[in-house]
Amino acid sequence: MNATAIRILVVDDESAIRRALRPPLLELGFQVAEASRGEEALQLLRAGGYDAVLLDMNMPGIGGIETLKRIRSFAPRLPVLMLTVRDQEEDKVAALDQGADDYVTKPFSMRELIARIRTAVRRVRAPERAEDAPIAIGEILLDPVKRTVTKRGEQVHLTRKEFDILHCLMSRAGRVVTYAKLLTAVWGGDCREEVEYLRTFVRQLRKKIEDDASSPIYLLTDVYVGYRFADAQSFQDDPAEQIVETAQTPE
Secondary structure (H helix, E strand, O other): OOHHHOEEEEEOOOHHHHHHHHHHHHHOOOEEEEEOOHHHHHHHHHOOOOOEEEEEOOOOOOHHHHHHHHHHHHOOOOOEEEEEEOOOHHHHHHHHHOOOOEEEEEOOOHHHHHHHHHHHHHHHHOOOOOOOOOEEEOOEEEEOOOOEEEEOOEEEOOOHHHHHHHHHHHOOOOOOEEHHHHHHHHHOHHHOOOHHHHHHHHHHHHHHHOOOOOOOOOEEEEOOOEEEEOOHHHHOOOHHHOOOOOOOOOO
């Protein structure tokens, strides 16, 4: 993706973070604007013209979550990536539940950050796919109408729940789906706390779709938060631009 057309608003009350982000983003061709508080960010965003937002979770004033809620009230499709602190899983889940596209944990690598920005912007710019259209990512092809999954052209036999989990994740490829959202989508709201139950199904699913279930490349874990299915572009980009997952240990 050509980064020249991507204009980013960096929202963080720490000037050191903003100073650290600006030079590498500019060097890669991004256009960068800054805000130190949520209130200031909302004023800039209402004027329009931004392609993505990097939003700090913990700021004085209205804070990151409230800022995100207000952004979603007038810009529901604008990519918003939250900058979070390690070991604050509840905040990460809250941000995703409020509509954040992704999160990056401090301290983070620029490669990870750039990859996630590009993925989020690419997803918004891509033509909308019909809900019943087949989904092809890497060597996996899922057909929602026929309810079939193939890998390298060979059919993969899945149970109904395994298929539903895979469909939910592949239709949101590149995005974290929290445990609660995935459980609700597949089993209903009464099961949103049954995380161990979900993990059992995911382990079985990995054995069927991954070459090595202990080192997955498709069905990835964001520890304590949820699962994400790898973005299709990650199998096409140069390895230096691929996403470095927040957590790659299967769970």
